[in-house]
Amino acid sequence: MASSLPVKRFLVTGGAGYIGSHLVALLAGRGDAVVVLDNLSTGHRAAVPDGVRLVVADLADQAAVDALLAEGNWDAVFHFAGLIEVGASMREPFRYLLDNGALGMRLIAACVRHGVRRFVLSSTAAVFGSGLNTSIAPNASVAPNASSATIAPITEDAPIDPGSPYGESKHMLERTLYWAGRIHGLRSGVLRYFNAAGADPAGRLGEDHDPETHLIPLAIDAVLGRRPPLRVFGTDYPTPDGTCVRDYVHVADLAEAHLLALDQLDPNRDPNRADGGSVTWNLGTETGHSVLEVLAAVARVAGRPVPHELAPRRPGDPPVLVASARRIRAEAGWQPRHAALDDIVRTAFAWRAAHPNGYGD
């Protein structure tokens, strides 16, 4: 029997990219109408499911953005589009500040102009100061079988001090949303992802960046012999095994968190909330895994060791970055379903092994 509930309508910028495509699949799968705006600079047409309209346009094309928003009846806009490499932003600061910062601000302004009520931003752990949880705290609980540790996790209230133009560009958008909310009543969800990883458990979608800079796909390609041995940068950090520790969060769990944000931002929900109805959440599993621990997980899943070599530290890599997800748990009951590192690696491995050329475009 057909549902009598009205179909919801969402605009997803960057929906042909890695994380955005997982949300698009989730929304489309529950029957929502989804439109993707993407310039396909790093995204893939094949990552957009059949039945989802793809508008190939750049955020810089204000006429295209306005025309799309003017279609109206948007239940929310999810903004994933942007440049994502911290290292590249240190070489090309203005590209990041303009493409991510300025174009994102223009998008937010256009959303306000066109009466959009809810906006969800893909933000990042890179907004925080690099001096945070830079080493394992004395009371860290270290798993008996590995270097896993629950370490002084970063809460939403930790000092903001971006260590790169990339992080700064996201902070600019967080502040823009604050003012859009305060003055125009736009409800926003600022979702600060830690290290997104893994792939669609159903095998439809995965991570296909070029160049790839993320550890798990690089380690998988190394174990599959598709690239030279992986370089492990820094083995003398103040961590249990000397390598950097990060919080890997499954991309499907990130997608679910967007639905929770949407629910919290419902304009009919608690209209008098002190925060104006907006939320800011850190998204991670609250568990840190060292580089060597990730390589061990990839080796377990692949059934053979990951070829790698040890290299000196890279400038700018904080030793430890682990999220506190207490706020989203308390406010929305988020519970990552794929928190185990081996689960994350297994889904990433399955997709990469099945798609040697990624999406093939």
Ligand SMILES: NC(=O)c1ccc[n+]([C@@H]2O[C@H](COP(=O)([O-])OP(=O)(O)OC[C@H]3O[C@@H](n4cnc5c(N)ncnc54)[C@H](O)[C@@H]3O)[C@@H](O)[C@H]2O)c1
């Ligand atoms: N991958 C991570 O670990 C991570 C961590 C924290 C935050 N984020 C944020 O999440 C978002 C998505 O990341 P991802 O890993 O899926 O990246 P991605 O590169 O796979 O996706 C970005 C998408 O945006 C599109 N795009 C880029 N610039 C555009 C423009 N000017 N106009 C229109 N489309 C444009 C690209 O074609 C691509 O499809 C980004 O905003 C990123 O900063 C990612």
